[in-house]
Amino acid sequence: MGDAVIRKATEGDFDVIYEIERLCFKDPYPHAFLQTLHSLNPETFFVAERAGTPVGYVIATEDRGHGHILAIAVHPSEKRKGIGKRLIVELLQILRSLGVITVRLEVRRGNIEAQRFYEDHGFIYSHAIERYYDDEDALIYYHSLQ
Ligand SMILES: CC(C)(COP(=O)(O)OP(=O)(O)OC[C@H]1O[C@@H](n2cnc3c(N)ncnc32)[C@H](O)[C@@H]1OP(=O)(O)O)[C@@H](O)C(=O)NCCC(=O)NCCS
Numbered sequence: 001m002g003d004a005v006i007r008k009a010t011e012g013d014f015d016v017i018y019e020i021e022r023l024c025f026k027d028p029y030p031h032a033f034l035q036t037l038h039s040l041n042p043e044t045f046f047v048a049e050r051a052g053t054p055v056g057y058v059i060a061t062e063d064r065g066h067g068h069i070l071a072i073a074v075h076p077s078e079k080r081k082g083i084g085k086r087l088i089v090e091l092l093q094i095l096r097s098l099g100v101i102t103v104r105l106e107v108r109r110g111n112i113e114a115q116r117f118y119e120d121h122g123f124i125y126s127h128a129i130e131r132y133y134d135d136e137d138a139l140i141y142y143h144s145l146q
Contacts, residue, residue: 004048004083006047006090007049008043009045009054011038014034014035015031017054020073021073024073027133029071041059043098044094045060046094048074048086050078050083056072056073056075057072058087058088060095062100067098067145068103068105069091069103069105074087088117089121092121092122092143092145101145102143102144102145103142105118105123106129108139109139115139119141124143125141126140126142128140
């Protein structure tokens with residue numbers, strides 16, 4: 001089927017992005033909110049596309065030198081094929097080019113798979129926030145791009 005292509009998200013991607021969001025998260029962002037995030041952050045919202053269909057995405061914000069990853073997800077049937085890696089490498093490169101010096105993210109305490117993934121890509125655990133989510137603590141990670 002060939003490698004996935006990483007490109008900026010476009011309006012036509014959102015039905016599939018929302019489907020992946022629902023498959024991956026127990027508290028998915030609503031469809032309209034994903035579109036709002038896109039309209040606010042068009043330079044830092046990427047999809048991985050395979051055979052003409054998005055199979056993963058990453059959303060980040062950028063504000064005065066600080067990046068914040070809001071979500072990264074890969075369709076369950078496409079996990080562990082290096083797509084997440086391609087998305088995060090591209091995102092960090094773009095954030096660096098925009099002058100970002102630190103990138104933050106939150107991850108559920110129980111999401112060991114994602115914690116390992118972030119650690120593999122240079123994120124360092126900072127601290128926990130109790131009950132950041134309704135039902136679970138968040139672990140806060142940072143990545144320095146300096
Ligand atoms: C976290 C997530 C985005 C990673 O995406 P991914 O595409 O599976 O990531 P990659 O394939 O790049 O790497 C993940 C793992 O697969 C391994 N891998 C990559 N290609 C592989 C292959 N061909 N064969 C076997 N393993 C492989 C990587 O080494 C890594 O393994 P490790 O963590 O055990 O070291 C994905 O698991 C996901 O969508 N999770 C649900 C949503 C979520 O929790 N998001 C994060 C919170 S915001």
